[in-house]
Amino acid sequence: MKVWVKYSVSLFLVVILTVGLWGCTQKEEAVEKVRIAEVTRSIFYAPQYVAIEKGFFKEEGLEIELTTTWGGDKTMTTLLSDGADVALVGSETSIYVHAQGSDDPVINFAQLTQTDGTFLVAREKVEDFQWEQLKDSTFLGQRKGGMPQMVGEFVLKQHGIDPHNDLNLIQNVDFANIPNAFASGTGDYVQLFEPTASIFEKEGKGHIIASFGTESGHVPYTTFMSKDSYMKENKDTMEKFTKALYKAQQWVQENNAEEIAKVIEPYFEDTELDIIETVIDRYKSQGSFATDPILDEEEWNNLQTIMDEARELPKEIDHSTLVNTSIAEKIIGN
Template identity: 50%
Template sequence: MKKWSQFATLGILTAALTLTACSPNKDSSNEALQTVRVSEVIRSIFYAPQYVAIEKGYFKEEGLDIQLDTAWGGDKAMTRLLADQADIALIGAETTVYVQQQGATDPVVNFAQVTQRDGSFVIARTKIDKWDWSMLKGKSLIGSRKGSMPEMVSEYVQKKNGLQPFTDVNIIQNISFDNQATAFSSGTGDFLQAFEPSGAILEKAGQGHVVAAFGEDSGKLPYTVYMTKSSTIKSAPATIQKFTNAVQKAQNFVHASQPELVAAVIAPYFEGVAPEILTAVVKRYQATDGWAKDPLIDQEEFDNMKAIMKDAGELKADVKYEELVNTTFAKKAKAK
């Protein structure tokens, strides 16, 4: 687990943060758009609603101009948020727990959910028509780093199905995220835990087969959410509301549209990924209920996340839902 206490201290010094040009825009067509800096943990098709909101102009309809930055790591995205290099971050809600455990005086608060299940899949070397988690026993699985939500979910699902991680299953954790699919295609590991489009690409190349979704067995949780500092919510609530309204519009689009249409909208963010791959991934995430239908983070999902963290030994002390989740903006956006 990365330590962010030094940045939490820095956050105190910048508690009066206001978003760039954060005065409410009564008429966004006649006034300059308000800039909001967003740091996403990685670039992923799993975050399709975000790219839809940008490309379909939903943020601009709310008077917002999004400056999107890809941090390539949850710790990096959180660091940018705490250091006032971003106004909003898109990361797993577990990171707000880590910050809270470090004694932050300006807590990072989750306010809008994007994904509601783990988005990783089990990739096998051969096609398996009837998957059973016991098939992992005695095998090696390329997994994720300790303390990351993908790894915690993987171990949680294994235990739920009678397996003991690292005893029954050899979890390989010394391969960087961006090299895992290449390592698997080169012969490392019996199975791979991967996010899309790795699964679809491996299938097309005949080097792997998607056989199971971790998210279907782990249950719903606030897997990827928008978050900001408590001080920002206090200083710019109108901005956060506008942002959440745009997220809801994008979620409506993603759930109401055919995979081909969603894929076409997000294509500019995934240069080099074939249209058929994008379409297959969108279809898979729609089928596995990965995308939240609204931005609301409910307590049952949050409690499930805490249970998974506790099982992994990463929850040092209990944290209150009310302290780390603000549902005000999501409720208003959902009701529009």
């Protein structure tokens, strides 16, 4: 009888310990899914892919579901219809939504890129390029109302060029088809994102002659944003997300283009590794990757100046209305 009791007690303890350990394991493995809708797939967003691939989001207990929604309007529609929790898109989209009188404004909470990401590509090689050489040429630009187009026009005006009078400006080509249009003979010059610009240069289809990012200065070109209601209901998630992003931003700053290219290569299977490395080096050298998630007031005002110059600013919006820096400031402070 004593042996049976002793055995029963031992078995009970084993069961209790097993259940306890299983419970702890379940708690440790519990993750929260965050759905990100990115406006396009671009090496320009390298820190985001680093955060995923280096496990920085996972360290914070977050599982990222990343979807490419191809276009600012589609990205914002996805966010507003609850098809995503977080959108990675240009800050101008949050202004457009606010101007339409949304009851649940879209709030910018973490900046990813801080310059324009496009480059001026010429069909023929240009020695000693001067911006005035663009006059009377056919210029294949970006979609009206988007950041690339607005920054492009802003830079042209800074160099004394009226985009609508001094150029034969083409803006009716869909974003995804612009590279193909240029490759098939449309335009003398084109405004292109990477890695397309570098690929064209390598293949002899065009030549990079200037950077719109260098010319335009700092601007919240691409930021992570979410609906105000989601942020209020998921404060811990927002902090964890921003913390993981900040880790990735620091990692990108501390590592060279070769190391970064190896990490993000799985996201660009159709792009050769040396091209990825070249593009990252180009973006790093011109300071395109934000070094922290804070979208400051000066950048916000610069964005609205660019929008106003392009006659696309519905109304001026105060920085504190659509930007939340408290999360990023808390993360950096800790």
